[in-house]
Amino acid sequence: MKKFQLAFLLLLFAGSASAQFEDTKFVIGGAIGYNNDAFSSVSSIGVVPSFAKIIKSDALIGLSGGYYTSTAKNNDSNTKDTWENVRAGIYYQKFYGIAERVFFNWRALAGMSFGNQRSTFSTYDTRGYEFNLMPGLSWKVTENIMLQASLGEAGYSYQSQFSDSQSSSVDVKNSQFNIRFNNPQLGVTFLIK
Template identity: 50%
Template sequence: MKKIQLAFLLLLFAGSAYAQFEDTKFVIGGAADYNSGLFPNASSIGISPTLAKTINSNALIGLSFNYFASVAKYDGSDAKQIQSGIGAGIFYQHYYKLSDKVFFNWQAMAGLNLIDYETEDSSAESKYYNIRWVPGFGWQVMEKLMLSASLGGISYYHRDGSSESPGFSDSSRENQLSIRFNNPQFGFTYLIN
């Protein structure tokens, strides 16, 4: 088992010398995700456009924006909670060559999300400050186009929130560390010389 782990690490480090972005100055991209297992009886969809600059032949630094919407239904009733949010962040992404056109990558990101919650009789707002680490894979399908996929990662967030309903108002704070690998995300990256 140790030999397999050592061979995998050597493959990653040897692949990091590959000039993935040698003639590229910027990349634009985007991703979409759908999640039906985040909470019981809930589903969400999100999009995340990105813009990044190459900082060496196999790494990027950039900006990411996101929008998501989700609906959660309560057991035994027609009541539901609707969430929507927007966010922005900065990220660093590093690529390692696994084969001629397949790459392992990881992304570290710090950002802010603003989320609104609504039910029939109450509403809430939250501000999330988050840090994430997400591993993934990329496939170079054309000279300037890569497809990517990830399943989730490790994240930490700090939340400041407030909620209101008839005759009630409250504010709260929360910190959470989570490890989730059940949130598939698929995207693309387009290389610009």
């Protein structure tokens, strides 16, 4: 029975991805991500535009940007922290046919980020880089429009946080691996022929 299930999955992923980008030259898209963590009182929203060139009928390589803003409130101490982050990177995305016009995909992204953190008492600037793997699902609604949804992400990031304020000078470096399922992204992509 296990061999049958494995063979079925292999056939499922080896499906009709070859027609995904037939006659398409470029892909322009954008996504919106939202997260509200009730336990830590952190909420965030992000906008992620992208532009890509088709390199195979089932793969593309492109540029991705992003603007994210997050807020954390602590009602006990009456404080509020706000983060603003700008990201840019390059990515590779590969598609596998699941059903007609429905695809599983994964995206590998390498990029850099610049941010600003403001709290009630201080302000910090951050710089960093990141590498992410993001699985997702795509639905080709028409020949020129595709809807996409991410299923989470796994990645590595490195950040350097610093402040040159007169009251205190801070220089902190942070490196971390993470796996997240609480920051979904929903997007639309336009296929340019």
